[in-house]
Amino acid sequence: MKLDLRPLLAGDRLLTFDYELPLDISSEDAGSFLYGVGFPSPMKVKGEITNTAGYMRMTLSASVEYRTECARCLAPVSGEFNLDLEKTVAPRNLLGDLDEDRLDDYAIIEDGFLDLDGQLTEQLEMEFPVRFLCREDCRGLCPRCGKNLNEGECGCETKEIDPRLLPLQKILERMKEENKK
Numbered sequence: 001m002k003l004d005l006r007p008l009l010a011g012d013r014l015l016t017f018d019y020e021l022p023l024d025i026s027s028e029d030a031g032s033f034l035y036g037v038g039f040p041s042p043m044k045v046k047g048e049i050t051n052t053a054g055y056m057r058m059t060l061s062a063s064v065e066y067r068t069e070c071a072r073c074l075a076p077v078s079g080e081f082n083l084d085l086e087k088t089v090a091p092r093n094l095l096g097d098l099d100e101d102r103l104d105d106y107a108i109i110e111d112g113f114l115d116l117d118g119q120l121t122e123q124l125e126m127e128f129p130v131r132f133l134c135r136e137d138c139r140g141l142c143p144r145c146g147k148n149l150n151e152g153e154c155g156c157e158t159k160e161i162d163p164r165l166l167p168l169q170k171i172l173e174r175m176k177e178e179n180k181k
C-alpha cells in the first residue's frame with residue numbers, strides 16, 4: 001500500500017493504518033533471501049504516523065505466518081514471524097545530502113506518498129532468519145544414508161573421515177594390500 005501523506009504534510013497530526021499485505025515474494029527464486037519459505041496468508045500490518053510540528057515518526061507492527069523446512073533434517077517448520085518497525089518519515093527533498101547508509105534510517109516520502117509495502121518487504125528480508133531448526137538439538141540427517149537421526153541411529157559408521165586425510169587413507173589401504181601379497 002502507498003500511504004497518502006499529503007494530509008500530514010499539510011498539518012494533520014495523526015495517520016493510522018491497518019491492512020493486509022500479500023507476500024508474493026518468489027520463494028522459488030534461489031537468489032532470494034526468502035528462498036524456500038512460503039507465506040500462506042497475507043502479512044497483517046498495523047501502525048501509525050504521528051506529526052509533531054513537522055517531525056514525523058512511524059511506528060508499526062506486523063505479523064505473518066511462514067512455512068519452511070528444518071535446515072538440518074528437512075522436516076516442515078511453521079510459525080509466526082513478528083516485525084516491529086520505527087522510523088522517522090521525511091520527504092526526499094529534505095534528505096537531499098544524506099548518504100545511502102543514513103537514508104536507511106528514514107521512511108522516505110515521494111511526491112506525498114510513502115511506499116509502505118516496499119518498507120515492509122525490505123525489513124522482512126533483513127530480519128527474517130536465514131535458517132530454521134525443527135528443534136534446538138535437531139540431529140539432522142545421516143550424511144551417508146540420509147536417515148533422520150532424530151528417529152534413531154542408522155548403524156552407519158558415524159566417524160567421518162576428514163577429507164584432507166583421504167589420500168593418506170588410500171595409501172595406507174594400498175600398503176595393506178601389498179603386505180598381503
Ligand SMILES: [Zn+2]
Nearest residue numbers: 070073134138
Ligand atoms: Zn530438524
Ligand SMILES: [Zn+2]
Nearest residue numbers: 142145154156
Ligand atoms: Zn546412516
